[in-house]
Amino acid sequence: MELISGKIKETREQVKEWKRQGFTVGLVPTMGYLHEGHKSLMEAAKKENDKVAVSIFVNPIQFGPKEDFASYPRDFDRDAALCESVGVDLIFHPVAGEMYGEDFCTYVDMDGLTKELCGKSRPTHFRGVQTVVSKLFHIIPADRAYFGQKDAQQLAVIKRMARDLSMDIEIVGCPIIREEDGLAKSSRNTYLNKEERQAALVLNRSLAEGKKLIEAGVRDAAQIKQRIEETIGQEKLAKIDYVELVDFADITPIGNLSKAKEGEVLCAIAVFIGKTRLIDNFIWKGFGD
Ligand code: AMP
Numbered sequence: 001m002e003l004i005s006g007k008i009k010e011t012r013e014q015v016k017e018w019k020r021q022g023f024t025v026g027l028v029p030t031m032g033y034l035h036e037g038h039k040s041l042m043e044a045a046k047k048e049n050d051k052v053a054v055s056i057f058v059n060p061i062q063f064g065p066k067e068d069f070a071s072y073p074r075d076f077d078r079d080a081a082l083c084e085s086v087g088v089d090l091i092f093h094p095v096a097g098e099m100y101g102e103d104f105c106t107y108v109d110m111d112g113l114t115k116e117l118c119g120k121s122r123p124t125h126f127r128g129v130q131t132v133v134s135k136l137f138h139i140i141p142a143d144r145a146y147f148g149q150k151d152a153q154q155l156a157v158i159k160r161m162a163r164d165l166s167m168d169i170e171i172v173g174c175p176i177i178r179e180e181d182g183l184a185k186s187s188r189n190t191y192l193n194k195e196e197r198q199a200a201l202v203l204n205r206s207l208a209e210g211k212k213l214i215e216a217g218v219r220d221a222a223q224i225k226q227r228i229e230e231t232i233g234q235e236k237l238a239k240i241d242y243v244e245l246v247d248f249a250d251i252t253p254i255g256n257l258s259k260a261k262e263g264e265v266l267c268a269i270a271v272f273i274g275k276t277r278l279i280d281n282f283i284w285k286g287f288g289d
Contacts (some may be wrong), residue, residue, distance in 0.1 A: 023050035027142035033187035062128030201236035206231035221245040241270035
């Protein structure tokens with residue numbers, strides 16, 4: 001590890017020095033409490049770049065007032081050890097005050113893509129995400145940045161932001177990493193007690209039911225949505241936040257899967273298991289269907 005720093009200036013200087021030396025740089029933005037999902041992004045970054053930077057920052061402005069900012073799990077020492085084991089070259093872990101001065105008042109926002117899915121129940125979330133990711137891109141001027149499909153809407157939003165604002169960085173999407181029993185890995189899984197952990201399997205199971213219908217030739221989104229909702233409904237600890245099928249090109253609702261503009265449909269769900277809100281999804285690539 002060449003640098004572990006909470007300071008913007010020092011971090012930027014290190015990355016600029018790498019660039020001067022002709023190295024390519026990959027960035028993996030995270031909120032810490034790292035697991036195999038994060039690790040897969042770091043490994044992808046490691047393969048495709050000379051240097052890898054990981055940011056660890058629980059970003060207050062992407063949490064709503066009633067959300068879990070205070071209780072979000074944190075363990076820097078464990079995270080640093082995991083980064084070290086993958087061969088990460090730099091960790092940037094600022095405190096909130098380093099990122100947001102008292103008079104901070106500039107945000108990055110988007111008209112499209114952020115209104116559906118998580119944008120409905122978390123109205124200021126993506127503004128917070130876009131703002132922090134823009135800041136990270138300025139602090140760590142990387143060649144590529146890595147994001148998981150686990151947060152598929154976030155991936156779409158960041159790709160669009162980088163394109164619309166002509167940011168000089170390639171956004172790389174990486175597949176969802178799951179536990180052996182199918183639950184998508186998430187830092188928030190630590191909130192689940194034993195019974196809830198079992199109940200949480202309904203997310204992946206309901207998506208599998210939806211997929212089955214598509215494989216059987218169903219293209220009517222309402223029918224697929226209904227099957228997924230019915231499956232989740234069978235789990236008593238689960239409460240649906242949303243089940244939606246959207247055109248992945250612009251995150252707008254879609255009636256018939258065959259009509260997707262670029263042939264990709266995102267089927268995304270958010271479900272409360274007890275008090276814990278979990279998300280999962282799959283992308284159907286039906287181009288030429
Ligand atoms: P977070 O720390 O939850 O903000 O996540 C940081 C990055 O890791 C985001 O790009 C996530 O999409 C990605 N990520 C989180 N969980 C997974 C997972 N199970 N599989 C793949 N990527 C993930």
